[in-house]
Amino acid sequence: MLWKIIKEDLAAAKEKDPAARNKLEIIFTYGGFRGLVNHRFAHWFWQHKMFFIAKLLSAKARKKYGMDIHPAATFGKRVFIDHAVGLVIGETAEIGDNVTLYQGVTLGGTGKDTGKRHPTIKNNVMISCGAKVLGPVTIGEYSKIGSGSVVLKDVPPHCTVVGVPGRIVRQNGEKYNDDELNQKLPDPVLEEFDRLNSRISALEKIIDVNCSEYEINENLDEIKLDNKSKE
Ligand SMILES: CC(C)(COP(=O)(O)OP(=O)(O)OC[C@H]1O[C@@H](n2cnc3c(N)ncnc32)[C@H](O)[C@@H]1OP(=O)(O)O)[C@@H](O)C(=O)NCCC(=O)NCCS
Numbered sequence: 001m002l003w004k005i006i007k008e009d010l011a012a013a014k015e016k017d018p019a020a021r022n023k024l025e026i027i028f029t030y031g032g033f034r035g036l037v038n039h040r041f042a043h044w045f046w047q048h049k050m051f052f053i054a055k056l057l058s059a060k061a062r063k064k065y066g067m068d069i070h071p072a073a074t075f076g077k078r079v080f081i082d083h084a085v086g087l088v089i090g091e092t093a094e095i096g097d098n099v100t101l102y103q104g105v106t107l108g109g110t111g112k113d114t115g116k117r118h119p120t121i122k123n124n125v126m127i128s129c130g131a132k133v134l135g136p137v138t139i140g141e142y143s144k145i146g147s148g149s150v151v152l153k154d155v156p157p158h159c160t161v162v163g164v165p166g167r168i169v170r171q172n173g174e175k176y177n178d179d180e181l182n183q184k185l186p187d188p189v190l191e192e193f194d195r196l197n198s199r200i201s202a203l204e205k206i207i208d209v210n211c212s213e214y215e216i217n218e219n220l221d222e223i224k225l226d227n228k229s230k231e
Contacts, residue, residue, distance in 0.1 A: 002044060005077055006037050012078035016100060031065040032081030032101075038064075042071035073107075075099075076123065083129075090118035092136070102129035102147070110135040110152070122157070 013026045013033045020026050026033050042057035054071035062068045066085035073089045076097035081087060083103035089095075092115070093107040105127045109117040112135075119133045122140055128147035133139060140157030151166040160170035167182045169175070204211055 002040055006040060008078045009033060009036055009040075009080070012080045012098070016080045017082060031067070031084035032087075035061045035065040035067045035069070035084045035087075036075070036079060036081050039069045039071070039073075039075065042069075043074070046071040073118070086130075092116045093118035094120045096121055096123035096125065096141075098124045100126040102127065102131075104130040106132045106134070108132065108134050 010023055010026060010033065013030060014020050014023055017026075017030075020030070038057055038061040042054045042061070045051075045057065046054035051071075058069060058071045067081070067087040069087070069089040070091040070093070072091045073093040073095065075095045076099065078098045079095060080100045081102075082100070086104035087101060088106045088108060090108050095101075095107075099121050107119045107121065107127075116136045118136065120136070120138045121127070121133070122138065122143075124142045125139050125144070127133065127139075127145045128149070130147050131145045131149045131151070133145065133151045135152055137151065137154050139145065139151070139155045140159065142157055143155050143159045143161065145151055145155070145166065146160065146162030148164065149162055149166040150164045151161055153166075155161050155166075155168065156171065158172045159168045159176070161168050163169075165187075168178070200211065
């Protein structure tokens with residue numbers, strides 16, 4: 001059974017990585033594939049209550065491949081892990097079939113939840129390099145998480161999420177704009193811009209000038225009325 005799953009992982013790596021020339025190369029040189037095989041064994045020991053051996057195997061993969069997967073985390077079939085380094089997956093994470101995970105992905109906890117505290121990744125999801133999915137959230141089937149995104153809310157199926165905080169930008173290939181479903185996290189830079197804008201408006205009111213009607217040259221020493229205001 002375990003060998004069958006590993007064979008399927010190998011086939012998935014060959015299919016999904018255009019750089020992979022043959023299966024032998026993957027078996028001997030791909031950290032992601034080797035780390036996943038290591039995890040498959042660690043998980044088997046964990047399921048059979050040999051916790052220490054499971055943890056030892058997991059620690060070995062951390063040292064050898066730079067990926068840290070808790071042996072209790074569950075993986076479906078045909079999973080592809082590319083590059084391995086920096087991948088961190090927590091204890092209660094559940095990963096479905098045909099999922100692709102790139103380097104630097106974290107499927108972690110927020111530090112606030114207990115019990116089931118790591119993400120559930122449904123079938124056919126792709127999580128790009130450096131993306132962080134935190135908390136007991138669910139990423140729906142066929143969704144893609146863009147590189148560098150931070151996702152703290154459930155993502156429906158067939159969506160693309162990008163940015164910090166992660167926002168849904170595509171659903172079923174179409175542009176998406178629904179603030180209800182998008183994450184609302186404090187954005188200190190945007191807040192500072194809002195604050196500056198309201199100060200500028202207040203100052204404009206006091207001196208009775210509308211700055212948007214003026215153009216300032218590169219050296220900031222010449223201010224002139226823009227064309228629109230001249231008309
Ligand atoms: C998210 C991703 C998978 C693209 O998914 P997609 O569904 O094809 O989405 P699109 O390319 O149409 O991009 C949708 C929008 O998000 C933007 N976008 C895409 N990826 C983004 C990212 N990582 N961060 C911010 N914005 C991003 C695009 O510019 C586009 O913006 P627009 O609507 O203004 O045109 C891809 O951009 C990505 O992040 N790939 C990384 C893969 C990876 O990890 N490679 C490492 C190999 S070693």
